[in-house]
Amino acid sequence: MTTNVAVADGIFTIDNGRPKLLGSRCTNCDNHMFPRQSGCPKCMFNEQEDIELATTGTLWTWTVQAFPPKAPPYLGPTGDDFVPYGVGYVELPGQVRVEARLTVSDPEQLIIGMEMELVLDPLCIDEDGNQVVTYAFAPTQSSTSGGDAS
């Protein structure tokens, strides 16, 4: 079995095959930021704490990447092997809206307000044979099984 390695350090951790996004929280005004940074753009306070962001939220807006991005920088399959993917902002309640790939790329299946959860998304195999992964959001079971997606 191949080993999952993150596309870069410091963006998310992998725990039991699930990602957790690494964010910052301003200790003065509670503003949540992703990825981690020092300095709060809201209150200009300079002390932030490291946190892991929520792993579920609701879809705030979306699009579909229907043409292959230029490579570099894109690490996923390009040319004839390209696979369209969704892109959206997912609102993590009380925290922040995070931009992410979406595992669904069919416009018929993407609805603003639907429940989403964080998953790993494969990009490519690196020179050591490891699976390079990034994070993505997928519809939760309840939002795909005919439940109320609004």
Place this chain on the structure above:
Amino acid sequence: MSNVAIVGIGMHEFGRTDGVSGMDQGVIAVRRALADCGKQWSDMQFAVGGSMDGGAADTMVSRIGLTGLPFTNVVNGCATGGTALAQAVNTIESGAADVGMAIGFDKHEPGAFRIRGPRGKDWYGGSGLALTTQFFGMKITRYMHEYGISQASLARVASKAFRNGSINPMAWRRKPLSEQEVLDSLMLSYPLTQYMFCSPGEGGVAMVLCRADKAKDYTDRPIYLQAAAVRTRKFGSFEVLAPSIALERDAGPTAAASKAAFEMAGIGPEDIDVAQLQDTEAGAEIMHMAENGFCEHGEQEQMLANGDTEINGRLPVNTDGGCLANGEPIGASGLRQVYENVLQLRGDAGERQVPNDPKVAYTHVYGAPGISGVTILSR
């Protein structure tokens, strides 16, 4: 304001010009602007210029003339041209010089902009998120959800752009396209199709600016700068290339720059006779109509159905075909809008001349990472 006048304008055709570098297109624009007001490069007391991919603007003096003038390079994303103009205005307003030039040019590789982060840490581009096209798809998706804008309106805007471009001899895309052809073209970033997007391109624009009280020494048809404002994003603004956005929402840099410009000019949106608004894609023009104060959010649907933004409409928008028909050479794009407004105010816009003798004109550029520039011109 109106302490500064535009007295000469020059443009190199937008589009693709094989064998002519971006900088050479800038040089041609400079020569045309000087010819327009009958002056020489040696008459210029300063220059401000910018380009993203065309090289450092100040090196063009080796081709135009080594006169020793102070030449400042500006690079400010899609607002590069607007920033060059604002800096030129400030230089004259401050009293540092009486006459000078604002210059913008560019030449980009075909296809969407290639945006790269630091080597080995480019998780954003590596993950396939570093595309400006995605932002535009996501912003208009949210906007359509909130304000009931239809995809038919997106096609209507694009079709208008190509219709206007078809009667603009300097435009890149000069073939009219029906709304159906726009809708049927390749879907790039839902809900935006190929012909709803502008493309990175090539072109150059230059203009001669001087103290308003000396304008008649240069031309009998000066156009006065009533305002030139540039603003960046505030907390809560939804911007291009953002890995995250705050839950709080701000009206954005366009609304801020627009408000500042109207205050400088001492007039309101109802006083504008013709407007050039950033139309990176069709949805952007629609959203920017409201962000610039020309209507309430959601009113665009009816305005477009009425034909209000056509050349003969109540508020003509993007009369030269905008970015959609001209492409977007970053350094030159904001100055193209000003060039078009000068033509419109002079009554020199030919087939696409706005009727009824327009007197006040408005430009707006927007770009990464959340910057807007607005100008207001008058006769």
